[in-house]
Amino acid sequence: MLLGLVLVGTIGCDRVTKRMAVQTLAGAPDRTFLGGTVRLGYAENSGGFLSLGTALPPAQRTAVFVVATGAILAGAALALCRGALSGASLFGATLFLAGGTSNWIDRVLHGSVVDFLNLGIGSLRTGIFNVADVAIMAGLVVVVLQARRLY
Numbered sequence: 001m002l003l004g005l006v007l008v009g010t011i012g013c014d015r016v017t018k019r020m021a022v023q024t025l026a027g028a029p030d031r032t033f034l035g036g037t038v039r040l041g042y043a044e045n046s047g048g049f050l051s052l053g054t055a056l057p058p059a060q061r062t063a064v065f066v067v068a069t070g071a072i073l074a075g076a077a078l079a080l081c082r083g084a085l086s087g088a089s090l091f092g093a094t095l096f097l098a099g100g101t102s103n104w105i106d107r108v109l110h111g112s113v114v115d116f117l118n119l120g121i122g123s124l125r126t127g128i129f130n131v132a133d134v135a136i137m138a139g140l141v142v143v144v145l146q147a148r149r150l151y
Helices: 002-024 058-081 087-110 131-150
Strands: 031-033 038-045 113-121
Touching: 002 038, 002 087, 002 113, 002 131, 058 087, 087 113, 087 131, 113 131
Parallel strands: none
Antiparallel strands: 031 038, 038 113
């Protein structure tokens, strides 16, 4: 039950924040907060992490980011349903699946992902990202830390 809430809540939060970004940030100048540490700006990413794959022809991007990613997400969902993980590992894998699924939905519906967050100090900055990306990275960190703890 709790993991279902994590899954639905993460996807819902990502969908709502992306919609807000489209409505308020698209075509507008970037907004900065906390002395420029937090920047909000609209971007569409047709590639993967850090825009990798953006230069691929559309058919190859679809093969990688829709078909292959969809198969990986389906496999991950099946693995979660089989109960192979528990505790923190299950929580982390659920976050990873939720973030990946929400970004996958964007790729299926629009061919790209809406990104809008950028953090940093001065020239030391992250790439532009979204809530789903945070879930993916947080989930990955939890799973890796839990795996290291078990060995």
